[in-house]
Amino acid sequence: MSTLHVLSHSPFADSRLSSCLRLLGHEDAILLCGDATYAVTASTAARQALDAKADSLKLFILEEDAKARNLVLPDWVSRVDYPGFVELSVQYDKVNTWL
Template sequence: MTLHTVNKTPGESSALKDCLASLSDGDALLLIENGAYAAMPGYAIHFTCLPGSIKCYVLLADAQARGLQQDQNPDFQSIDYDDFVALSCQHDKVVSWF
């Protein structure tokens, strides 16, 4: 199982597209920094084909810093830094996409 972090919006790079193409059952996706914008409902189309076993998260501090926490896609769970560390420890590896 892998934790994938994405720190860019789909408009900034192909990181999200590349990440989504490499996800496997049991992996998790965490949007951080500007990647938090992808948790907005307007980007939901990117996540419609994900297997149900993929868990999606957004770092709350980054969403709050960008004023996004109230409009986020309900498929994303907001987590704090302690949760980020716990996710990193729960997964076999962490892959950062940028």
């Protein structure tokens, strides 16, 4: 069963991202939105954790939030808009929002 994990909180404020990465199944994906998009900031522990899993990680980022924060995205990250977010929500069996 596949799960889309949605994170919106800054990776610098708590351990949601690292907990999510530990629990991630092989069919799962992560969508970063809001302040969670800061996880792709170069030279940070969050980015290093994502880079370490880049070969097997399905990582999506809400493009509007990344643009609002002027972030440079790695090539291996998939950008989605709001309709893409909805599409992902129905593509996966479950959606888990990390509140």
